[in-house]
Amino acid sequence: MDEIAIIAPEKRLFTPFNIVSGIIVLMGLIITVIRFTKGLGAVTNLSDYNPWGIWIGFDLLVGVALAAGGYVTSAAVYIFGLKRFHFAVRPAVLTGFLGYLFVVIALTYDVGRPWRLPYPFIMQSGTTSLLFEVAACVSLYLTVLFLEFSPAALEWLGLKKARKLAVNLTIVLTIFGVILSTLHQSSLGALFLIAPSKLHPLWYSPYLPVFFFISSIVAGLSMVIFESSLSSRFFIDKMDSAHIAGKDQLILGFGKAASVVLAGYFAIKVIGVSAGDNWHLLATPYGIWFLVELLGFVALPCLLYAIGVRDRNLKLIKWTSLLAVLGIILNRFNVSLVAFNWHLPSNERYFPHWMEIGISLFIVTLGILVFRFIVTRMPIFYEHPDYPEEH
Amino acid sequence: MSISRRKFLGLIGSAGVGTAVSNSVFAASNKHFTGYPESFAVLHDSVRCVGCRQCEEACNKVNDLPEPDQPFSDASVLDKKRRTTAKAYTVVNRHDRAKDGIAPVFNKTQCNHCLEPACASACFVKAFKKTKTGAVTYDASVCVGCRYCMMACPFDIPAYEYDNALSPKVVKCTMCQPRILEGKLPGCVESCPREALVFGKRDDLIKIARNRIARYPKNYVDHIYGEHEMGGTSWMYLSGVAFQKIGMREDLGIKPAPELTSGALSVVPMVAALWPVLLTGVYAITKRKEKIENEEKNQAVNSAIKATKAVAELKIGEALAKAEKEQEEIVEKAVKSAVDNAVKANTEEAA
Ligand code: SF4
Ligand code: SF4
Ligand code: SF4
Numbered sequence: 161m162d163e164i165a166i167i168a169p170e171k172r173l174f175t176p177f178n179i180v181s182g183i184i185v186l187m188g189l190i191i192t193v194i195r196f197t198k199g200l201g202a203v204t205n206l207s208d209y210n211p212w213g214i215w216i217g218f219d220l221l222v223g224v225a226l227a228a229g230g231y232v233t234s235a236a237v238y239i240f241g242l243k244r245f246h247f248a249v250r251p252a253v254l255t256g257f258l259g260y261l262f263v264v265i266a267l268t269y270d271v272g273r274p275w276r277l278p279y280p281f282i283m284q285s286g287t288t289s290l291l292f293e294v295a296a297c298v299s300l301y302l303t304v305l306f307l308e309f310s311p312a313a314l315e316w317l318g319l320k321k322a323r324k325l326a327v328n329l330t331i332v333l334t335i336f337g338v339i340l341s342t343l344h345q346s347s348l349g350a351l352f353l354i355a356p357s358k359l360h361p362l363w364y365s366p367y368l369p370v371f372f373f374i375s376s377i378v379a380g381l382s383m384v385i386f387e388s389s390l391s392s393r394f395f396i397d398k399m400d401s402a403h404i405a406g407k408d409q410l411i412l413g414f415g416k417a418a419s420v421v422l423a424g425y426f427a428i429k430v431i432g433v434s435a436g437d438n439w440h441l442l443a444t445p446y447g448i449w450f451l452v453e454l455l456g457f458v459a460l461p462c463l464l465y466a467i468g469v470r471d472r473n474l475k476l477i478k479w480t481s482l483l484a485v486l487g488i489i490l491n492r493f494n495v496s497l498v499a500f501n502w503h504l505p506s507n508e509r510y511f512p513h514w515m516e517i518g519i520s521l522f523i524v525t526l527g528i529l530v531f532r533f534i535v536t537r538m539p540i541f542y543e544h545p546d547y548p549e550e551h
Numbered sequence: 552m553s554i555s556r557r558k559f560l561g562l563i564g565s566a567g568v569g570t571a572v573s574n575s576v577f578a579a580s581n582k583h584f585t586g587y588p589e590s591f592a593v594l595h596d597s598v599r600c601v602g603c604r605q606c607e608e609a610c611n612k613v614n615d616l617p618e619p620d621q622p623f624s625d626a627s628v629l630d631k632k633r634r635t636t637a638k639a640y641t642v643v644n645r646h647d648r649a650k651d652g653i654a655p656v657f658n659k660t661q662c663n664h665c666l667e668p669a670c671a672s673a674c675f676v677k678a679f680k681k682t683k684t685g686a687v688t689y690d691a692s693v694c695v696g697c698r699y700c701m702m703a704c705p706f707d708i709p710a711y712e713y714d715n716a717l718s719p720k721v722v723k724c725t726m727c728q729p730r731i732l733e734g735k736l737p738g739c740v741e742s743c744p745r746e747a748l749v750f751g752k753r754d755d756l757i758k759i760a761r762n763r764i765a766r767y768p769k770n771y772v773d774h775i776y777g778e779h780e781m782g783g784t785s786w787m788y789l790s791g792v793a794f795q796k797i798g799m800r801e802d803l804g805i806k807p808a809p810e811l812t813s814g815a816l817s818v819v820p821m822v823a824a825l826w827p828v829l830l831t832g833v834y835a836i837t838k839r840k841e842k843i844e845n846e847e848k849n850q851a852v853n854s855a856i857k858a859t860k861a862v863a864e865l866k867i868g869e870a871l872a873k874a875e876k877e878q879e880e881i882v883e884k885a886v887k888s889a890v891d892n893a894v895k896a897n898t899e900e901a902a
Contacts (some may be wrong), residue, residue, distance in 0.1 A: 194717075196716055196717070197713045197716050198714070198716055199711030199712075199715050200711075200713045200719070201714040204713075206711075206713060207713075208634060208635070208636060208637075208701065208706060208707070208710040208711060209708075211633070211698035211699075211701035211702055211711060212698065225573055235830075236818055236836070238875060239830055239833050239837065240818070240833060240837060241832045241837030241838075241841060243842065270697075271579065271695050271696045271697050271698075272694070272695065272696015272697075272698075272711075272712075272718075273694070273695055273696045273717070273718065273719070274695075274714075274717040274721075275609070276676075276693070276695045276696075277692075277695060279693055279695055280675045280676050280695070283676060283693050284676055284677045284693060285676070285677070286673075286674045286675040286676050286677040286678075288671075288672045289673050289674055289675040289699065290673075290812055290816070291673065291674075291675040291699045292675035292695060293816070293819060331834065333835070334830075335826075335827055335830045335831065337833050338826060338830055339822060339823060339826040339827060339830075342822050342826060343822055343823070346815070346818075347815065348821075348846070350812060350816075351699070351702075351817035353705040353811050353812045353814075353815055354669055354672065354673055354702070354808055354811050354812050355669075355702055355705070355707045356804075356811060357800060357802065357803050358702075366814065369815050369818070376830060380859070428827060433821075467688055504896065524793060551803040
């Protein structure tokens with residue numbers, strides 16, 4: 161029970177978790193002031209050669225991929241009829257919603273004039289830009305996730321009529337959410353299609369959009385497993401019997417799905433290499449790094465998931481989900497930072513400034529704090545007593 | 552054969568540029584586009600360039616840029632490789648070719664004003680536009696500062712005001728568009744003492760370049776850089792050594808940037824149209840499966856009930872029959888004993 165005390169809120173204010181997050185938040189606020197008074201140059205190592213750093217590579221690309229649990233879970237339950245995982249929808253949708261919300265917040269640090277973020281929609285639209293598609297889908301999907309999440313908040317607030325309305329939208333929202341996710345998860349990869357001369361050929365591929373989309377499913381499934389094992393450590397007192405009884409089934413089911421999708425992802429990655437006829441590049445240092453990603457973070461988790469499911473080894477599946485999540489992070493970093501601008505001499509390459517990392521940490525921490533605030537108050541891990549078996 | 556200022560003014564007059572060009576702008580699109588036939592361009596002949604950096608100085612002046620850290624006369628600047636920055640729209644680099652047994656070659660870098668610019672195709676607010684004059688212009692009043700244009704530019708040209716906290720701009724050579732519209736030459740072209748820079752209609756410049764290559768085949772590589780690179784550019788180059796050796800990429804290919812992403816974009820309507828159909832279909836199947844399952848369940852329950860009923864009826868029937876039989880037996884017995892008793896009584900009486 162000791163671990164629960166670390167993160168679960170309680171009467172004591174100075175828990176280790178609160179102290180650490182307090183320090184991070186303070187640091188984040190200080191960097192925020194510097195960013196908005198002295199400019200990007202003061203807090204980042206970005207340069208004219210490297211206009212995108214970890215605020216795009218991590219906060220946007222990784223953030224959006226890891227928030228894919230929302231659409232993956234609600235599609236599984238509402239569209240594919242896996243009713244037995246119904247209890248997992250709310251936590252997944254909540255994480256998805258917060259994920260996207262904090263992606264947008266992170267973007268306000270990165271773009272030069274954040275208050276102009278609506279400009280593509282209200283001033284003039286650069287519809288030839290993949291970034292336009294990303295912006296349109298992310299903002300629409302954020303709205304969808306907000307609506308999908310709203311029943312929980314409305315139950316908490318006791319607004320029955322509004323809640324009923326929101327619940328009736330479930331199927332439409334789910335379908336809409338899957339479309340939007342397909343589009344923007346893939347167009348995040350497509351963003352890099354414009355720069356074949358800058359991205360290493362092992363990572364550059366006309367299939368980039370497909371790679372990003374398929375791997376987002378892996379990310380979504382793995383994140384649900386990963387979060388569910390964390391939540392059942394820290395928030396088990398909030399869970400109802402359906403949640404506790406079903407979570408092992410969930411881990412097995414999602415682990416199996418993740419294994420299958422990873423196998424498919426591995427196959428298309430290999431097809432990508434052969435389509436570009438890039439086999440000879442595998443013998444270069446970049447090639448070895450590519451193999452590390454492909455074998456260590458795609459093939460290995462695929463195998464481990466399969467073994468875990470076969471042996472019904474929940475512990476193995478949980479650890480594998482962490483490996484798969486790290487694999488997604490590694491892939492997004494490779495595409496946007498490591499293999500990008502690979503032709504430049506090392507003194508013109510990018511390495512993040514500590515303050516950039518600080519802001520990313522700050523935003524993740526804020527996300528966790530808001531998550532904790534919500535799950536300790538709203539019916540996320542349990543069914544609200546007033547609305548039994550209704551959704 | 553280069554175009555002098557006077558000639559240029561005549562050219563402007565004949566083309567009616569001042570009015571015809573006006574301010575009309577054309578956005579990037581995914582359709583095939585081969586450039587504006589009447590558009591202007593600049594040819595940089597690195598064989599003629601002596602690295603005096605007067606173009607840099609002129610550019611600095613006509614664009615009101617801040618003083619450079621080192622004066623333009625300071626040749627030591629050339630010791631380091633430089634790129635365009637927020638304070639310098641153009642830079643001249645020296646490429647030592649001692650290995651090839653020749654004197655250093657100087658090359659000027661600035662925006663190439665691509666015919667189908669990657670920057671314009673990447674920008675999600677259309678801040679960049681390819682104009683009819685040939686210049687690719689930038690409109691800071693709509694720019695969000697996402698810097699995707701910088702990611703996209705294959706020539707690494709756009710720079711950014713990283714030190715500007717609240718109103719940073721993307722910065723690049725403007726091809727002196729304001730001056731062109733006034734009928735003047737770009738600042739750098741006007742200032743070049745060696746006529747290493749020539750301004751004119753793009754078609755004419757290609758002819759001039761071909762001519763130079765044909766007349767001095769020993770001095771020139773047989774290639775006009777920018778004629779086809781990335782779909783063609785409005786700034787073109789001649790060189791005496793391989794372009795790669797003077798810091799220019801030769802692996803960019805001739806595919807215009809918008810073509811790189813048009814495939815991915817064309818998938819959007821497909822996904823938007825097909826996914827809902829597919830998903831609703833899957834949903835319907837799931838629902839149907841549930842319905843059938845429910846029906847089957849109901850049926851099973853019904854027949855089970857029926858079966859039990861039948862069994863029960865049967866049992867009841869049996870029981871009834873048994874009971875009847877028992878009843879009969881009881882009655883029979885009773886009758887029999889009554890008869891027996893009567894018979895007994897009769898015989899006793901008779902006795
Ligand atoms: S060189 Fe770069 S900045 Fe200039 S027009 Fe081409 S893509 Fe745009
Ligand atoms: S930084 Fe400005 S000009 Fe460049 S793509 Fe973004 S919005 Fe467009
Ligand atoms: S065309 Fe104008 S802006 Fe561009 S390099 Fe020459 S002087 Fe500078």
